[in-house]
Amino acid sequence: MTGLARKLSLWNYFALGFGTMIGTGWVILMDDWLGRGGPLGAMIGFLMGGILLLPIGYVYGQWVRRLPDAAGEAAYTAQVFPPFVSYLTGWMMLLAYFIVCPWEAVALGKLAAYIFPRLDTMELYRVAGQPVFLPRLLVGLGLTVFLGYLNYRGIRASAVFQNWATSSVLLVFLLLVLISAHGGAPSNFKPVFSHTPLVSILLTLQIVPYFVTGFESVPKVAEEAHPGFPPGNFFKAIAMALLVGAGFYVLGVGAVSYIAPWQGLLGKRFATAIAFEQGTHSVWLVRLILGISLVALFQVFNGNFVASSRLLFAFGRRGTIAPAFAKIHPVNLTPTVAIFAVAGGTLIGLLLGDSLLVPVTEVGSMAAALGWFAACISFFFVESSAGLRIVAGLGMTISALLILMKLVPAVPGHFTAAEWVALVVWLAIGLLLHRRAKTGA
Helix, strand or coil: CCCCCCCECHHHHHHHHHHHHCCCHHHHCHHHHHHHHHHHHHHHHHHHHHHHCHHHHHHHHHHHHHCCCCCCHHHHHHCCCCHHHHHHHHHHHHHHHHCHHHHHHHHHHHHHHHHCHHHCCCEEEEECCEEEEHHHHHHHHHHHHHHHHHHHHCHHHHHHHHHHHHHHHHHHHHHHHHHHHHHCCHHHHCCCCCCCHHHHHHHHHHHHHHHHCCHHHHHHHHHHECCCCCCCHHHHHHHHHHHHHHHHHHHHHHHHHHHCCHHHHCCCCCHHHHHHHHHHCCHHHHHHHHHHHHHHHHHHHHHHHHHHHHHHHHHHHHCCCCHHHHCCCCCCCCCHHHHHHHHHHHHHHHHHCHHHHHHHHHHHHHHHHHHHHHHHHHHHHHCCCHHHHHHHHHHHHHHHHHHHHHHCCCCCCCCCHHHHHHHHHHHHHHHHHHHHHHHCC
């Protein structure tokens, strides 16, 4: 049987994990982050999130050494739980990756329209009261087709693109941090919290799972490591992606809040670009931020595209959905049907617009924490070492708390009716595909 290509190095894995995590949120959603926590609350929230997730990252590092399977969480839970539980766990984790693809396709249209306002013309229809414009659709469609073709051509092409994008984003981001440190003022930070300190940190922690989902994408392409790749390097890549990603968010919030008064940014689209424009009065710097935002968008879209297609491929190979999803191109050695399915699903999501994608994104945040919990509890049951079981227990506790923060009505920011509907619809799609595979339809 034809296998996947084995091409990936340590830097490729880091670029995938980091790139799957870091997109345009630090530019487009900065006002929301500051509104939730204020400068210090948001920074502490992201820092705590990165540190607290290290035990979970370590569990993934242990799993991928023992079981390098593209099915990820589905393969891990299958060692302990019944096949149906394993499939549902993997299906929920798929949502955490896949929903990013149409979201970024829509975000590209929004970002392009901010640069070229004429794209906000030729309204086709409205979804939940929000207009859908033809030029924006075409921009998102073009990117989806490009990344679909890139992944179809081979994992090496996708990895080279990811390496370039990640390096560019990190270099420009460091430049922005230095500019803020030189031209900002401590007075811009005040007040340091948007609510009480505890509530500010809690509101930020609620969104951490969504924005740091990506470090666990490394195991999804573990089968594509180059021959001789040291198994211990999988955890190195995971830890690098998690710590650098969390540090990126912490420094991003700090840089924006230091360069301009943060309360004046609330409710503003592209608050990061606005802050640097106010603080430096530089047009070229704003253009640089918007330009690197496009690169970041490409990298997070591509990273989640890779992870989503590998999960679908693995489900097909395990027979939990139609075996056709496991088809590998004889020359490119890529999962072609899975790639086409992710591209097609992205285009459907693109047509819905961001108004309907928002509740699905909220469900994706919870789904990521659910996948982390499943990986940790499975490892807890199969591991005999007391020390490693303690680490797994910490991971279980942390991920369970993140899940409860979204499900318990008493917690601010819990699921609304729209999120519950989105969850039910996603589960129904998964059950339908699973049933058809089992009946041979």
